[in-house]
Amino acid sequence: MLRIRNLNSGYGKLQVLYNLDIDVPTKGLTVVVGPNGAGKTTLLCSIMGIARVFSGDILYEDKSIAGKLTHTLAQKGISYVPQMGNVFAELSVLDNLQMAGYLSKKEDAKAKAEQMTEIFPVLKKFIHRKAGTLSGGERRMLAIAMGLMKDPKLMLLDELSTDLAPIIAEKVMMEVSRLRDELGITILMVEQMAKRALEIGDTAYLLVSGEVRYTGKADELLNEPELCSMYLGIKQADDKGSSFTLSATDEGSDQG
Amino acid sequence: MAPWMASGLIYASGLALTAGSITLLYITTRTFNFAVASMATWGFMLAYTGVSLYGGTPYVYLPLVFIAGSLLGLIAYYGLNRHLLRRNAAEITLMMSTLGYDLILLSIVQMFADYLTLTYKLYPRRVMLSAHDFQLFGERAAAFILPVIAIGLLVALHIFLTKTKFGIAMRATIENPVLAGASGINPDRVYMISWVISGGMSAIGGAAMAMAITGTPVMGMNTIPLMFAGAILGGLHSLYGGILGGFMIGLTEYAGVFYLSREIGPWIQGYRMGIPLILMAATLLLFPRGLAGIPWAKLFGNLFSRKRGDN
Amino acid sequence: MSAVAKTERKAPRLIGIRELVLLAIIIALLSFFIFSGREKTIWAIVFEFSIFAIITLSLNLETGFTGIPQFGRVAAVITGAFAVGALPGRLMAYIIGEPWGAEYANAVFNYRIVPVINELLASNIFYSIGFLLLCLFTAAVFGAAIGWLISRPAIRLKEAYLGISLLAFGDFFMWVGHNWNIMVGGSTPINVPDPFRIFGGDRFMAAVLVLFFIAIVIYIYLERLTKSPFGRNLKMIRDNEVSASAAGLDVVKVRTRSLVIGSAIAAMGGGLYVIYTGSIGAIGFQKLTFTFWPWAYMMLGGIGSNFGVLMGVMLLVILKTMIIVFRYDWFAFMVNVGIDPMWLEFTLMGAVIVLVILFVPHGLVPEKVEPVLPEERVKRVLAKRQLEKTSEPVS
Numbered sequence: 001m002l003r004i005r006n007l008n009s010g011y012g013k014l015q016v017l018y019n020l021d022i023d024v025p026t027k028g029l030t031v032v033v034g035p036n037g038a039g040k041t042t043l044l045c046s047i048m049g050i051a052r053v054f055s056g057d058i059l060y061e062d063k064s065i066a067g068k069l070t071h072t073l074a075q076k077g078i079s080y081v082p083q084m085g086n087v088f089a090e091l092s093v094l095d096n097l098q099m100a101g102y103l104s105k106k107e108d109a110k111a112k113a114e115q116m117t118e119i120f121p122v123l124k125k126f127i128h129r130k131a132g133t134l135s136g137g138e139r140r141m142l143a144i145a146m147g148l149m150k151d152p153k154l155m156l157l158d159e160l161s162t163d164l165a166p167i168i169a170e171k172v173m174m175e176v177s178r179l180r181d182e183l184g185i186t187i188l189m190v191e192q193m194a195k196r197a198l199e200i201g202d203t204a205y206l207l208v209s210g211e212v213r214y215t216g217k218a219d220e221l222l223n224e225p226e227l228c229s230m231y232l233g234i235k236q237a238d239d240k241g242s243s244f245t246l247s248a249t250d251e252g253s254d255q256g
Numbered sequence: 257m258a259p260w261m262a263s264g265l266i267y268a269s270g271l272a273l274t275a276g277s278i279t280l281l282y283i284t285t286r287t288f289n290f291a292v293a294s295m296a297t298w299g300f301m302l303a304y305t306g307v308s309l310y311g312g313t314p315y316v317y318l319p320l321v322f323i324a325g326s327l328l329g330l331i332a333y334y335g336l337n338r339h340l341l342r343r344n345a346a347e348i349t350l351m352m353s354t355l356g357y358d359l360i361l362l363s364i365v366q367m368f369a370d371y372l373t374l375t376y377k378l379y380p381r382r383v384m385l386s387a388h389d390f391q392l393f394g395e396r397a398a399a400f401i402l403p404v405i406a407i408g409l410l411v412a413l414h415i416f417l418t419k420t421k422f423g424i425a426m427r428a429t430i431e432n433p434v435l436a437g438a439s440g441i442n443p444d445r446v447y448m449i450s451w452v453i454s455g456g457m458s459a460i461g462g463a464a465m466a467m468a469i470t471g472t473p474v475m476g477m478n479t480i481p482l483m484f485a486g487a488i489l490g491g492l493h494s495l496y497g498g499i500l501g502g503f504m505i506g507l508t509e510y511a512g513v514f515y516l517s518r519e520i521g522p523w524i525q526g527y528r529m530g531i532p533l534i535l536m537a538a539t540l541l542l543f544p545r546g547l548a549g550i551p552w553a554k555l556f557g558n559l560f561s562r563k564r565g566d567n
Numbered sequence: 568m569s570a571v572a573k574t575e576r577k578a579p580r581l582i583g584i585r586e587l588v589l590l591a592i593i594i595a596l597l598s599f600f601i602f603s604g605r606e607k608t609i610w611a612i613v614f615e616f617s618i619f620a621i622i623t624l625s626l627n628l629e630t631g632f633t634g635i636p637q638f639g640r641v642a643a644v645i646t647g648a649f650a651v652g653a654l655p656g657r658l659m660a661y662i663i664g665e666p667w668g669a670e671y672a673n674a675v676f677n678y679r680i681v682p683v684i685n686e687l688l689a690s691n692i693f694y695s696i697g698f699l700l701l702c703l704f705t706a707a708v709f710g711a712a713i714g715w716l717i718s719r720p721a722i723r724l725k726e727a728y729l730g731i732s733l734l735a736f737g738d739f740f741m742w743v744g745h746n747w748n749i750m751v752g753g754s755t756p757i758n759v760p761d762p763f764r765i766f767g768g769d770r771f772m773a774a775v776l777v778l779f780f781i782a783i784v785i786y787i788y789l790e791r792l793t794k795s796p797f798g799r800n801l802k803m804i805r806d807n808e809v810s811a812s813a814a815g816l817d818v819v820k821v822r823t824r825s826l827v828i829g830s831a832i833a834a835m836g837g838g839l840y841v842i843y844t845g846s847i848g849a850i851g852f853q854k855l856t857f858t859f860w861p862w863a864y865m866m867l868g869g870i871g872s873n874f875g876v877l878m879g880v881m882l883l884v885i886l887k888t889m890i891i892v893f894r895y896d897w898f899a900f901m902v903n904v905g906i907d908p909m910w911l912e913f914t915l916m917g918a919v920i921v922l923v924i925l926f927v928p929h930g931l932v933p934e935k936v937e938p939v940l941p942e943e944r945v946k947r948v949l950a951k952r953q954l955e956k957t958s959e960p961v962s
């Protein structure tokens with residue numbers, strides 16, 4: 001569905017990404033992992049026409065979208081949940097959802113918003129509050145709900161699990177894989193909770209300093225002890241491993 | 257009404273509209289619109305042309321004035337601002353570009369004035385537009401009508417921005433253009449509409465102002481510092497602040513001149529521009545973010561919380 | 568994208584040619600005046616060029632090199648004009664025993680006193696030169712003072728806020744001059760003693776030559792100033808204030824100095840303008856003429872390029888003069904419907920600003936991008952730091 005060829009991009013004169021080749025197969029869950037500042041967010045921004053593409057091509061459904069304006073990409077069915085600034089802080093939760101469904105008909109958006117408040121009951125509670133007054137986790141949930149409002153063909157998710165309590169993060173991960181399995185949405189996901197993401201993902205890319213270091217099956221990346229410990233802070237075969245330490249090590253990787 | 261109040265209200269309404277239009281455009285497009293000066297002058301000039309050639313009161317021509325201002329805004333957007341915004345130009349560049357546009361509009365308004373003089377024997381270089389006003393409750397009607405228009409436009413704008421889908425989309429774009437774009441909102445449309453609204457408001461503001469002061473082809477050019485002062489006083493980040501700031505600037509000038517010339521002497525008239533400027537400077541010193549930066553909630557917090565406690 | 572890189576690479580090669588072409592165009596335009604039998608106009612052009620070169624160069628120092636949005640250029644110009652209109656003449660009146668208080672600014676007295684002073688000045692070349700220098704000095708001192716005053720808020724306020732405050736206070740200055748009768752006569756223009764009277768019939772030509780000379784001197788001064796370490800500091804602050812102050816620059820001090828120098832120069836421009844015209848009327852100092860035109864000149868020439876500014880001023884002054892001189896020949900169709908083609912001056916000014924921003928954002932002679940510090944100096948500074956570090960524990 002999405003093919004990126006030889007992409008060089010960045011902000012203004014600053015180049016961040018170098019010669020990237022990335023394939024996002026239809027109905028697949030593609031995971032991008034990498035240390036802080038690797039350029040993961042920049043990759044998503046380049047696809048969305050927010051960062052500047054210097055050279056190379058981005059093909060979406062076999063048509064080039066490099067340098068297209070952001071809102072036209074949204075019209076083409078790409079939904080983007082940014083890492084930062086992913087809700088309208090000055091608008092109420094309801095207005096946020098309404099804006100996320102800007103392109104759909106009013107009734108559809110309304111029904112969809114209803115559905116979202118069922119998935120995330122917290123939102124229902126605060127439906128008339130300004131999004132800026134929500135807690136970090138609540139905000140993230142709103143952002144995800146906004147991403148889902150659009151009935152997208154392709155979803156770009158940037159660090160969904162950050163700010164979320166481990167249990168909720170796990171729920172979100174399950175939700176993401178459900179999106180792929182049940183709704184058949186193609187997903188390109190950037191994730192700090194690398195281990196969990198690689199477990200549910202199909203293909204994975206490891207991005208380091210703007211270049212691809214690893215391409216291949218997601219779970220196979222977990223079998224590369226060197227890459228994992230050096231860039232992702234995942235220690236192999238840790239005996240204390242239980243479902244709880246899983247999230248604990250992942251939290252640790254946030255700083256790494 | 258106190259003697260200064262009628263003129264003061266009229267003049268302040270004009271300033272409120274222009275300052276509001278500056279603020280609106282600034283929060284949407286980051287552009288300090290210098291062209292408000294000549295858009296306001298065009299508003300006055302068209303209202304004057306209307307009453308002189310076809311009679312009636314100036315109010316009749318306000319819808320036309322609004323449309324003309326909107327057109328000027330549209331031209332500015334498609335001819336200039338759009339390209340610069342796409343290029344992500346610096347704030348100063350955006351401002352300079354509107355200055356260039358303003359000078360072109362100024363030259364055309366001057367030529368238009370010449371044309372009116374030769375062709376229709378009108379003299380638009382020293383106009384008392386209030387001569388075409390009527391009386392209401394023993395005052396000039398403008399003293400009631402124009403504040404109502406200014407506040408009415410504000411209310412309409414408020415409803416538009418909070419209740420309609422496109423209005424909310426506008427606020428969304430103002431706050432977070434990237435996310436708004438990713439939601440499928442076309443920022444071009446948002447910018448275009450704000451140029452239309454702000455152009456119309458400026459033109460009406462100019463026509464309103466000319467009901468209080470002498471209308472000339474350089475009226476806007478001479479009052480633009482005060483329009484900006486109103487916007488700055490309002491804090492530049494809130495439309496309501498901008499309109500309030502414009503009102504304050506206008507009223508302080510008139511009240512200040514009236515009382516000071518009674519206390520100190522009429523010579524103060526010549527320095528009248530200093531009064532609103534001092535107000536602006538003082539506000540900026542105390543609250544660098546203008547009226548909008550004043551912690552209103554804190555000031556009135558006690559009131560509200562007591563209320564809540566009672567319930 | 569690659570096109571950008573290409574032009575950037577080409578630019579240095581083109582620059583020499585670009586400047587030559589501009590000069591050729593200017594000479595061609597000037598000779599046009601000669602061939603149409605209006606040599607006299609050239610003197611007027613050179614006069615305007617000199618005054619506005621001074622003012623625009625000062626604007627370029629503050630805006631182009633320091634990044635201060637100086638939308639109140641007129642304020643410093645007025646200060647210089649008022650200072651020259653009010654003080655040196657009074658001093659002379661005092662010396663020769665004429666009334667020099669509030670009466671000096673009263674047209675009735677003024678029109679009688681000034682000719683007496685003029686006679687005295689014309690009697691001795693040293694008196695004339697001394698008076699001219701006194702005027703320049705007065706203007707510069709008052710300009711510097713106003714520059715310092717402006718610099719106080721300029722440190723606190725952000726870009727556009729500052730630009731607008733400056734604009735407002737520029738206007739306010741004009742109204743003060745217009746109303747404060749006892750300074751320079753308020754709404755009635757008063758005369759200013761004329762140090763060029765000594766040249767008799769050649770007075771205007773001599774004055775123009777002197778002004779031109781002063782403009783060139785100021786150009787050379789500013790060119791050297793902006794190439795000096797101080798100039799590099801200015802650019803560093805302009806390009807990135809945070810990193811400049813992180814690098815140990817005293818941003819406030821550097822900015823203040825730039826404003827003080829810039830305002831002093833602009834004030835000299837205003838003072839010279841008054842001396843040349845021989846009279847001062849506050850209402851003549853409009854922001855259109857003394858703020859916006861200089862901006863247009865600077866933008867056309869190239870923000871941050873002193874030579875570009877000279878070219879910009881020259882080209883636009885010529886075009887402006889052409890509109891005025893040939894208005895009845897070229898724009899008869901406007902005259903026929905009662906429109907004074909003089910207004911085209913504003914159209915020209917606005918169109919230049921708009922077109923430059925849209926199509927040649929760096930101006931005709933773009934600023935040369937130089938490394939902030941030559942490589943050698945960077946090495947030296949680093950070495951010095953290293954030394955300081957190692958010597959620290961010892962002391």
Ligand SMILES: Nc1ncnc2c1ncn2[C@@H]1O[C@H](COP(=O)(O)OP(=O)(O)OP(=O)(O)O)[C@@H](O)[C@H]1O
Pocket residue numbers: 011014016034035036037038039040041042043083
């Ligand atoms: N808007 C911007 N302008 C300039 N540089 C930027 C911008 N956004 C990011 N960068 C730079 O680009 C580089 C890559 O940033 P990016 O946000 O893509 O990293 P990331 O992989 O998403 O990191 P993280 O895991 O911390 O989110 C960083 O060095 C960053 O400083």
Ligand SMILES: [Mg+2]
Pocket residue numbers: 040041042083158
């Ligand atoms: Mg990121």
